[in-house]
Amino acid sequence: MKCEDVSKELIAYLDHRASPAERRKVEEHLGGCAACRTRVDEFRKIWTVMDEVPAIEPSFGFDARVRQRVAAEPRRRWFSGFVPAPRVVFAAGLLIALGVWVARLPLSDPGAPPTVAAIQQQDFNAIKDLGVLENYDVVTKMDALSELAPATTPQPDKPQPEEPSSND
Amino acid sequence: MVRSDVQLMLDAKAGDEASFDFLLQKYRSPLVNFLYRMVRDTATAEDLAQEVFLRIYRARKQYTPSAKFTTWLFRIATNVALNSVRDNRYDKLAVSLDAPVDDENSAPRELPAREMRIDEHMIERDRTEFIQRAIASLPEKQRVAVLLHKYEEMDYGEIARILDCSESALKSLLFRAYETLRVQLAPLVTQPVERRAGEGRPS
Numbered sequence A: 001m002k003c004e005d006v007s008k009e010l011i012a013y014l015d016h017r018a019s020p021a022e023r024r025k026v027e028e029h030l031g032g033c034a035a036c037r038t039r040v041d042e043f044r045k046i047w048t049v050m051d052e053v054p055a056i057e058p059s060f061g062f063d064a065r066v067r068q069r070v071a072a073e074p075r076r077r078w079f080s081g082f083v084p085a086p087r088v089v090f091a092a093g094l095l096i097a098l099g100v101w102v103a104r105l106p107l108s109d110p111g112a113p114p115t116v117a118a119i120q121q122q123d124f125n126a127i128k129d130l131g132v133l134e135n136y137d138v139v140t141k142m143d144a145l146s147e148l149a150p151a152t153t154p155q156p157d158k159p160q161p162e163e164p165s166s167n168d
Numbered sequence B: 001m002v003r004s005d006v007q008l009m010l011d012a013k014a015g016d017e018a019s020f021d022f023l024l025q026k027y028r029s030p031l032v033n034f035l036y037r038m039v040r041d042t043a044t045a046e047d048l049a050q051e052v053f054l055r056i057y058r059a060r061k062q063y064t065p066s067a068k069f070t071t072w073l074f075r076i077a078t079n080v081a082l083n084s085v086r087d088n089r090y091d092k093l094a095v096s097l098d099a100p101v102d103d104e105n106s107a108p109r110e111l112p113a114r115e116m117r118i119d120e121h122m123i124e125r126d127r128t129e130f131i132q133r134a135i136a137s138l139p140e141k142q143r144v145a146v147l148l149h150k151y152e153e154m155d156y157g158e159i160a161r162i163l164d165c166s167e168s169a170l171k172s173l174l175f176r177a178y179e180t181l182r183v184q185l186a187p188l189v190t191q192p193v194e195r196r197a198g199e200g201r202p203s
Helices: A003-014 A020-032 A034-050 A062-071 A086-103 A116-128 A130-134 A136-148 B005-013 B017-039 B042-058 B069-088 B114-124 B127-136 B140-151 B156-163 B167-184 B186-190
Strands: none
Touching: A003 A020, A003 A034, A003 B167, A020 A034, A034 B127, A034 B167, A034 B186, A062 B017, A062 B042, B005 B017, B005 B069, B017 B042, B017 B069, B017 B140, B042 B069, B069 B140, B069 B156, B127 B140, B127 B167, B127 B186, B140 B156, B140 B167, B156 B167, B167 B186
């Protein structure tokens, strides 16, 4: 077995946290590897050296300062459970604004019954040209023009209106 | 009846301030020591420890006992300490070889010559400072792993959860860290404590 294969278990072997199977594996390797035996020995020694770093004690006023900062924290009131979070308020406001905007859009349903204003507009269009129809000269000239229409070539910039299939 | 840390935290969540105070009493010392070994400054370590306890207090209402209390506590402490080290650069010698190089055109990083540092520290006869500098020179994750393993004596599973890695990855991490320290601290192993008084340079 190579040194790299056993290296990962060396620390667990040294701090007695390796499983029995892992311990056996490491011990078998150490029995035949002088380099790893030296490494293990040096690991033990540096752990002893690292113990020289002394532990410190928190200063006298440490607890008092923590308590002071904790006391300065805002307290939760009985109604705080009913106060929504800022993000909820923002989302609700956005939804309301969207609802108002959609509600103010004009209705464009073709199947919807005409409104009073639309009927009034239609009536106005119908009587707007009444003066022209009552003028006999204009009407006869229009009749004469309609007879000439099939013989003339259609103007490209003025498309001919479709003739109704039945003549009323 | 002795209440577990989780029970104390649940009681604090329910509004019992005395339970939070009990946790403060229990963990103030290990927490301050861990942070002191991370930032190597007593006043900063205490400030950061206060910050950790305050975060615990603020988060008490959302606390769910999904892991050991100490895992949660030291995870917060690790984040606070690493942020502080990154922001303030307390230790100019803490060079991480894992960290990416910011500017490719910049001069290559020079690690402090080990002989010089040993010389300085032997003159000062300050072995503790030398050990702490050796630990501080480890990459961040290795440093946290060593501190939690060696000084807090946590088990592998808990350290792995704090560092968010697998136990197998943690064992490799610890091996690499102790390999570095084996080389860094070798002069202190050959120079026993008894000899440091009255002697200058190591032979």
